[in-house]
Amino acid sequence: xxxxxxxxxxxxxxxDGLRVAGNTSNAVGSKVTPAAVLQIPGLNTLGxxxxxxxxxxxxxxxxxxxxxxxxxxxxxxxxxxxxxxVHYQRNLGSTxxxxxxxxSSQKPGVATIADAVFGSTxxxxxxxxxxxxxxxxxxxxxxxxxxxxxxxSITMSDSxxxxx
Amino acid sequence: xxxxxxxxxxxxxxxDGLRVAGNTSNAVGSKVTPAAVLQIPGLNTLGxxxxxxxxxxxxxxxxxxxxxxxxxxxxxxxxxxxxxxVHYQRNLGSTxxxxxxxxSSQKPGVATIADAVFGSTxxxxxxxxxxxxxxxxxxxxxxxxxxxxxxxSITMSDSxxxxx
Amino acid sequence: xxxxxxxxxxxxxxxDGLRVAGNTSNAVGSKVTPAAVLQIPGLNTLGxxxxxxxxxxxxxxxxxxxxxxxxxxxxxxxxxxxxxxVHYQRNLGSTxxxxxxxxSSQKPGVATIADAVFGSTxxxxxxxxxxxxxxxxxxxxxxxxxxxxxxxSITMSDSxxxxx
Amino acid sequence: xxxxxxxxxxxxxxxDGLRVAGNTSNAVGSKVTPAAVLQIPGLNTLGxxxxxxxxxxxxxxxxxxxxxxxxxxxxxxxxxxxxxxVHYQRNLGSTxxxxxxxxSSQKPGVATIADAVFGSTxxxxxxxxxxxxxxxxxxxxxxxxxxxxxxxSITMSDSxxxxx
Amino acid sequence: xxxxxxxxxxxxxxxDGLRVAGNTSNAVGSKVTPAAVLQIPGLNTLGxxxxxxxxxxxxxxxxxxxxxxxxxxxxxxxxxxxxxxVHYQRNLGSTxxxxxxxxSSQKPGVATIADAVFGSTxxxxxxxxxxxxxxxxxxxxxxxxxxxxxxxSITMSDSxxxxx
Amino acid sequence: xxxxxxxxxxxxxxxDGLRVAGNTSNAVGSKVTPAAVLQIPGLNTLGxxxxxxxxxxxxxxxxxxxxxxxxxxxxxxxxxxxxxxVHYQRNLGSTxxxxxxxxSSQKPGVATIADAVFGSTxxxxxxxxxxxxxxxxxxxxxxxxxxxxxxxSITMSDSxxxxx
Numbered sequence: 001x002x003x004x005x006x007x008x009x010x011x012x013x014x015x016d017g018l019r020v021a022g023n024t025s026n027a028v029g030s031k032v033t034p035a036a037v038l039q040i041p042g043l044n045t046l047g048x049x050x051x052x053x054x055x056x057x058x059x060x061x062x063x064x065x066x067x068x069x070x071x072x073x074x075x076x077x078x079x080x081x082x083x084x085x086v087h088y089q090r091n092l093g094s095t096x097x098x099x100x101x102x103x104s105s106q107k108p109g110v111a112t113i114a115d116a117v118f119g120s121t122x123x124x125x126x127x128x129x130x131x132x133x134x135x136x137x138x139x140x141x142x143x144x145x146x147x148x149x150x151x152x153s154i155t156m157s158d159s160x161x162x163x164x
Numbered sequence: 165x166x167x168x169x170x171x172x173x174x175x176x177x178x179x180d181g182l183r184v185a186g187n188t189s190n191a192v193g194s195k196v197t198p199a200a201v202l203q204i205p206g207l208n209t210l211g212x213x214x215x216x217x218x219x220x221x222x223x224x225x226x227x228x229x230x231x232x233x234x235x236x237x238x239x240x241x242x243x244x245x246x247x248x249x250v251h252y253q254r255n256l257g258s259t260x261x262x263x264x265x266x267x268s269s270q271k272p273g274v275a276t277i278a279d280a281v282f283g284s285t286x287x288x289x290x291x292x293x294x295x296x297x298x299x300x301x302x303x304x305x306x307x308x309x310x311x312x313x314x315x316x317s318i319t320m321s322d323s324x325x326x327x328x
Numbered sequence: 329x330x331x332x333x334x335x336x337x338x339x340x341x342x343x344d345g346l347r348v349a350g351n352t353s354n355a356v357g358s359k360v361t362p363a364a365v366l367q368i369p370g371l372n373t374l375g376x377x378x379x380x381x382x383x384x385x386x387x388x389x390x391x392x393x394x395x396x397x398x399x400x401x402x403x404x405x406x407x408x409x410x411x412x413x414v415h416y417q418r419n420l421g422s423t424x425x426x427x428x429x430x431x432s433s434q435k436p437g438v439a440t441i442a443d444a445v446f447g448s449t450x451x452x453x454x455x456x457x458x459x460x461x462x463x464x465x466x467x468x469x470x471x472x473x474x475x476x477x478x479x480x481s482i483t484m485s486d487s488x489x490x491x492x
Numbered sequence: 493x494x495x496x497x498x499x500x501x502x503x504x505x506x507x508d509g510l511r512v513a514g515n516t517s518n519a520v521g522s523k524v525t526p527a528a529v530l531q532i533p534g535l536n537t538l539g540x541x542x543x544x545x546x547x548x549x550x551x552x553x554x555x556x557x558x559x560x561x562x563x564x565x566x567x568x569x570x571x572x573x574x575x576x577x578v579h580y581q582r583n584l585g586s587t588x589x590x591x592x593x594x595x596s597s598q599k600p601g602v603a604t605i606a607d608a609v610f611g612s613t614x615x616x617x618x619x620x621x622x623x624x625x626x627x628x629x630x631x632x633x634x635x636x637x638x639x640x641x642x643x644x645s646i647t648m649s650d651s652x653x654x655x656x
Numbered sequence: 657x658x659x660x661x662x663x664x665x666x667x668x669x670x671x672d673g674l675r676v677a678g679n680t681s682n683a684v685g686s687k688v689t690p691a692a693v694l695q696i697p698g699l700n701t702l703g704x705x706x707x708x709x710x711x712x713x714x715x716x717x718x719x720x721x722x723x724x725x726x727x728x729x730x731x732x733x734x735x736x737x738x739x740x741x742v743h744y745q746r747n748l749g750s751t752x753x754x755x756x757x758x759x760s761s762q763k764p765g766v767a768t769i770a771d772a773v774f775g776s777t778x779x780x781x782x783x784x785x786x787x788x789x790x791x792x793x794x795x796x797x798x799x800x801x802x803x804x805x806x807x808x809s810i811t812m813s814d815s816x817x818x819x820x
Numbered sequence: 821x822x823x824x825x826x827x828x829x830x831x832x833x834x835x836d837g838l839r840v841a842g843n844t845s846n847a848v849g850s851k852v853t854p855a856a857v858l859q860i861p862g863l864n865t866l867g868x869x870x871x872x873x874x875x876x877x878x879x880x881x882x883x884x885x886x887x888x889x890x891x892x893x894x895x896x897x898x899x900x901x902x903x904x905x906v907h908y909q910r911n912l913g914s915t916x917x918x919x920x921x922x923x924s925s926q927k928p929g930v931a932t933i934a935d936a937v938f939g940s941t942x943x944x945x946x947x948x949x950x951x952x953x954x955x956x957x958x959x960x961x962x963x964x965x966x967x968x969x970x971x972x973s974i975t976m977s978d979s980x981x982x983x984x
Contacts, residue, residue, distance in 0.1 A: 013900040028295055035898045042900050046890040047867070048924040050898055062296035063281055063288060067229075067248020070866040074894045074920040078855045078870055080833040080862050084231020084248055084273065086280045088292055100894040102922030104868040109248065114297050116250045117227055117277055124227060128254055131192055132226035133278050134310050139303060146298050177408040199406045206408050210398040211375070212432040214406055234374040238402045238428040242363045242378055244341040244370050264402040266430030268376040356623055390624035391609055391616060395557075395576020412559020412576055412601065414608045416620055437576065441609055442625050444578045445555055452555060456580055459520055460554035461606050462638050467631060474626050505736040527734045534736050538726040539703070540760040542734055562702040566730045566756040570691045570706055572669040572698050592730045594758030596704040684951055718952035719937055719944060723885075723904020740887020740904055740929065742936045744948055765904065770953050772906045773883055773933055780883060784910055787848055788882035789934050790966050795959060802954050 003041035013042035021096070022054040029059025029091070037106040049106055050074075053099040055091035062112055063088045069108030074100045086113065119147025167205035177206035185260070186218040193223025193255070201270040213270055214238075217263040219255035226276055227252045233272030238264045250277065283311025331369035341370035349424070350382040357387025357419070365434040377434055378402075381427045383419035390440055391416045397436030402428045414441065447475025495533035505534035513588070514546040521551025521583070529598040541598055542566075545591040547583035554604055555580045561600030566592045578605065611639025659697035669698035677752070678710040685715025685747070693762040705762055706730075709755040711747035718768055719744045725764030730756045742769065775803025823861035833862035841916070842874040849879025849911070857926040869926055870894075873919040875911035882932055883908045889928030894920045906933065939967025 003012065015035045022031025036049035043049055049069075053061055063086050071081040081087040083104070091097040117124065118140075129140045167176065179199050186195025200213035207213055213233075217225055227250050235245040245251040247268070255261040281288065282304075293304045331340065343363045350359025364377035371377055377397075381389055391414050399409040409415040411432070419425040445452065446468075457468045495504065507527045514523025528541035535541055541561075545553055555578050563573040573579040575596070583589040609616065610632075621632045659668065671691045678687025692705035699705055705725075709717055719742050727737040737743040739760070747753040773780065774796075785796045823832065835855045842851025856869035863869055869889075873881055883906050891901040901907040903924070911917040937944065938960075949960045 013902075015898040018894075018898055019896060027298070040898060040900060042902070043890075043892075046900065046902055046924065048890050048892055048922060050892055050894045050922060060292050060295055062292070065229075065231075065248070065275075067231075067246075070863075070868050072863075072868055072870055072922070074838075074870045074922055076839060078835040078838055078860065080860060080866065082231075082833075082862070082866055084229070084275065086275065086284070088288065088296070090289075090292055100920060102868060102870060102892070102894055104866065104924060111229070111248065111250065113277060113281055118297070120250070124252065125254075128224050128226070128252055131224055132252070133282070133307065134191070135303070135307070139299070143297065143299070177410075179406040182402075182406055183404060204406065204408060206410070207398075207400075210408065210410055210432065212398050212400055212430060214400055214402045214430060234371075234376050236371075236376055236378055236430070238346075238378045238430055240347060242343040242346055242368060244368060244374065246341075246370070246374055264428060266376060266378060266400070266402055268374065268432060355626070388620050388623055390620070393557075393559075393576070393603075395559075395574075410559075412557070412603065414603065414612070416616065416624070418617075418620055439557070439576065439578065441605060445605055446625070448578070452580065453582075456552050456554070456582055459552055460580070461610070461635065462519070463631070463635070467627070471625065471627070505738075507734040510730075510734055511732060532734060532736060534738070535726075535728075538736065538738055538760065540726050540728055540758060542728055542730045542758060562699075562704050564699075564704055564706055564758070566674075566706045566758055568675060570671040570674055570696060572696060572702065574669075574698070574702055592756060594704060594706060594728070594730055596702065596760060683954070716948050716951055718948070721885075721887075721904070721931070723887075723902075738887075740885070740931065742931065742940070744944065744952070746945075746948055767885070767904065767906065769933060769937055774953075776906070780908065781910075784880050784882070784908055787880055788908070789938075789963065790847070791959070791963070795955070799953065799955070 002037060002044050008042060008044075013040065015040045018050070018052045018100075021098075022052065024054050024056035024059055024096070028062050029056035030054065030061045030089075032061070032110075036103075036108065043106040046106060047104060049103050049108060051101045051103065053089070053101060055089075055097040055099070057094045057096065058091055059097075060090040061088055062114060064110050064112040066103060066105070066108040066110055069103035069105035071101050071103050071108070074102050114143075115147050118143040166201060166208050172206060172208075177204065179204045182214070182216045182264075185262075186216065188218050188220035188223055188260070192226050193220035194218065194225045194253075196225070196274075200267075200272065207270045210270060211268060213267050213272060215265045215267065217253070217265060219253075219261040219263070221258045221260065222255055223261075224254040225252055226278060228274050228276040230267060230269075230272040230274055233267035233269035235265050235267050235272070238266050278307075279311050282307040330365060330372050336370060336372075341368065343368045346378070346380045346428075349426075350380065352382050352384035352387055352424070356390050357384035358382065358389045358417075360389070360438075364431075364436065371434045374434060375432060377431050377436060379429045379431065381417070381429060383417075383425040383427070385422045385424065386419055387425075388418040389416055390442060392438055392440040394431060394433070394436040394438055397431035397433035399429050399431050399436070402430050442471075443475050446471040494529060494536050500534060500536075505532065507532045510542070510544045510592075513590075514544065516546050516548035516551055516588070520554050521548035522546065522553045522581075524553070524602075528595075528600065535598040538598060539596060541595050541600060543593045543595065545581070545593060547581075547589040547591070549586045549588065550583055551589075552582040553580055554606060556602050556604040558595060558597070558600040558602055561595035561597035563593050563595050563600070566594050606635075607639050610635040658693060658700050664698060664700075669696065671696045674706070674708045674756075677754075678708065680710050680712035680715055680752070684718050685712035686710065686717045686745075688717065688766075692759075692764065699762040702762060703760060705759050705764060707757045707759065709745070709757060711745075711753040711755070713750045713752065714747055715753075716746040717744055718770060720766050720768040722759060722761070722764040722766055725759035725761035727757050727759050727764070730758050770799075771803050774799040822857060822864050828862060828864075833860065835860045838870070838872045838920075841918075842872065844874050844876035844879055844916070848882050849876035850874065850881045850909075852881070852930075856923075856928065863926045866926060867924060869923050869928060871921045871923065873909070873921060875909075875917040875919070877914045877916065878911055879917075880910040881908055882934060884930050884932040886923060886925070886928040886930055889923035889925035891921050891923050891928070894922050934963075935967050938963040 022033045024031050031054045033052040037043040065084055065086050070083045073079045126140045130137050186197045188195045195218045197216040201207040229248055229250045234247045237243045290304045294301050350361045352359045359382045361380040365371045393412055393414050398411045401407045454468045458465050514525045516523050523546045525544040529535040557576055557578050562575045565571045618632045622629050678689045680687045687710045689708040693699040721740055721742045726739045729735045782796045786793050842853045844851045851874045853872040857863045885904055885906045890903045893899045946960045950957050
């Protein structure tokens with residue numbers, strides 16, 4: 001639950017968690033560290049948040065979209081990803097990399113395509129995926145076995161939690 | 165361009181195009197007929213639109229999401245798909261079927277996952293898709309050859325066109 | 329009170345109550361069955377709802393407006409009633425009829441003119457109605473005796489309940 | 493059409509037209525003088541406007557509602573009429589009276605009930621009014637002959653003009 | 657905390673506190689009496705409020721801005737101060753004066769410049785003020801000793817309290 | 821004028837101007853380089869922008885507020901300045917420093933206090949400033965001579981330009 005506004009103090013408008021590099025030892029070689037309303041209670045009602053993205057060498061932040069926010073990279077070159085648009089980044093170098101992003105929501109949400117489509121709970125029926133992606137049935141079942149996190153239910157409760 | 169409000173008349177609040185069944189002779193066996201601000205100029209600023217979906221026997225409306233609208237089916241059982249949530253429908257019967265949907269935007273937009281990921285222009289680099297979907301490179305290239313429509317650029321201009 | 333978002337489940341995005349015909353045995357020969365946030369808790373914050381309207385032969389849905397929503401009929405011909413505009417429908421046939429409407433609010437509210445003006449509690453002073461409608465005083469008093477439901481207080485609390 | 497923002501000057505944020513009493517020589521004994529975006533071009537996008545209401549002795553401002561604004565009286569006692577709620581005022585004294593109202597829209601709109609129901613163009617069918625208001629047919633036709641201004645079409649174009 | 661909407665009654669849409677003159681015996685010779693959501697619970701969600709300003713002879717309402725509302729004077733001449741714009745008024749006469757203002761928020765907030773800059777808690781460092789205002793250090797310290805109220809923390813909690 | 825959406829292209833969502841350090845050779849020792857809708861046409865309607873702030877050794881970004889945006893620093897420690905709140909930064913070190921800020925508006929606006937109060941055009945009467953800031957008249961006149969830029973008129977036109 002979001003913090004009771006009557007108990008908010010100056011510290012609630014500050015967050016030092018972006019100093020720490022995220023752990024990129026995973027299948028895609030990247031890690032997002034959000035600084036949104038759950039990390040910075042003072043953002044409640046203010047319509048903005050930020051995030052740090054760490055990339056291992058050649059790491060990718062896989063194709064995803066934010067259902068409630070436009071994203072803009074804030075350091076060096078500024079790129080804009082309008083709300084709901086699929087986008088991705090990758091580290092083109094052989095050393096670690098960092099990006100800082102700003103998002104136009106206190107709780108932007110994220111739907112990573114592979115998780116949302118092949119890892120949803122309950123499952124999207126495999127024959128629907130076969131037809132939609134024009135894939136072989138065995139390939140679809142193999143993919144469904146790899147993506148287990150249910151983005152479907154998570155996005156629903158995200159949407160409602162904003163109401164608190 | 166949206167119609168000049170000074171020229172709007174009573175007819176601009178009416179649309180009879182939903183009487184006609186959509187042509188479902190395509191790979192997925194479904195067809196969406198929108199009745200949004202381009203079809204009903206009077207919807208400008210009003211935050212709502214509707215659509216008719218026709219399904220061939222066993223047809224599917226493949227996994228997609230609407231970047232700017234929550235969808236609700238309006239006849240018989242009411243199902244809600246919150247804004248930005250991936251959803252799909254399929255016809256479980258051996259005859260044609262029809263659904264009527266309402267959407268909370270005058271121009272909801274749609275991102276069909278397969279088109280947005282495997283058919284975007286410019287391409288999402290195939291090695292990114294290999295890593296993101298944990299697919300074989302040949303499978304990815306085969307899929308990219310099948311989906312040609314650029315949802316990436318379309319969604320961008322949709323977002324801006326609302327400003328007119 | 330609206331449902332606590334922490335307790336929302338998949339069922340809260342579904343409603344089967346529109347399958348049932350409303351009882352049209354009343355003075356105007358129509359019945360509205362809403363599927364809004366009170367019936368579908370998952371609609372909270374999503375800005376849309378639907379309704380089924382049943383009509384007896386020659387029945388009317390009397391002149392009314394929605395203080396917080398634009399309405400659009402979703403099946404067959406699409407008609408738009410902008411937010412706050414007085415509108416009505418009637419069944420031109422000798423058999424029962426059904427309409428499905430979408431509304432651009434999770435809680436559209438309704439002000440039926442006859443109720444709001446002649447049935448409000450407390451009463452609108454009868455001499456005000458005489459002057460405003462250029463009616464005979466006896467006609468006004470007769471009308472006030474027929475419309476008893478207080479739309480005045482209902483609309484007020486509707487407006488506030490959205491804040492929960 | 494609303495003024496081109498590039499041409500706005502300091503004078504566009506000022507209006508002296510509320511100094512002048514409105515002419516209350518009419519059937520209801522009141523006159524509203526608006527100071528909204530058409531009178532004060534600088535109000536464009538700012539979501540507020542004001543109005544002066546003059547009352548002849550015993551005059552009334554007949555039952556009406558504002559489709560796009562909450563109203564609050566600003567001098568002496570403050571009364572609130574939430575957006576879309578039917579309300580009226582009358583002068584209880586034997587001398588002229590003045591009220592100043594603030595409205596939460598740059599273009600609040602107004603639907604005077606008698607005009608909207610009995611004076612709309614095209615007509616609401618008289619048998620619909622007979623059933624909705626439980627009135628005799630001759631009374632309805634007499635009332636329709638008295639109210640000629642078409643609030644129906646006016647409200648529609650108001651809604652759209654905001655888009656300019 | 658804002659009033660529980662389930663407990664709102666007709667009285668919550670009325671306020672008689674604007675009848676009483678504010679006490680202008682202070683350094684600037686003016687007093688603002690607000691009629692906002694804390695005084696009129698029914699304003700919750702309605703986006704408007706009003707205020708009475710009393711002025712002693714030659715009194716001023718010192719330079720300030722409203723972080724969440726456009727202001728418009730509602731009686732006599734109408735002046736508009738767009739949201740966030742610094743503005744002030746003064747009484748040019750030798751007798752008491754009154755103004756009635758409408759504001760486009762249920763809780764407009766106010767930041768009086770002198771308080772916000774020279775009276776904030778914690779202090780803005782005096783050498784920052786020396787550089788920003790190009791003032792002598794002793795003048796800055798003298799000013800900081802005169803303005804004690806912390807607008808900094810007040811505005812923060814105002815912003816959040818709206819969420820209740 | 822904002823760019824015609826029909827002419828927007830992929831380049832309009834990209835900006836490389838933040839690579840270049842701003843010139844901090846000025847009275848306060850800082851320079852803000854905005855990347856908002858005028859620099860990135862694709863931000864139109866998207867509700868977010870970014871800025872780079874360069875600081876000379878011991879430089880300050882003097883007390884100011886944004887009338888239309890909350891600001892958050894996006895690199896290292898995250899600080900939030902709610903919309904309309906006066907805030908400042910200063911460089912505590914003897915070398916150049918850089919900050920990247922995100923703002924919750926495509927055109928946040930800025931009101932630097934010293935400019936808005938002592939440099940407005942037309943002038944705020946000096947005796948009003950004497951009373952409001954409890955300053956000597958000669959000090960006020962000296963300050964007014966130093967701040968020449970009219971923030972008053974700029975903020976007004978900013979507000980309206982958003983409407984284009």
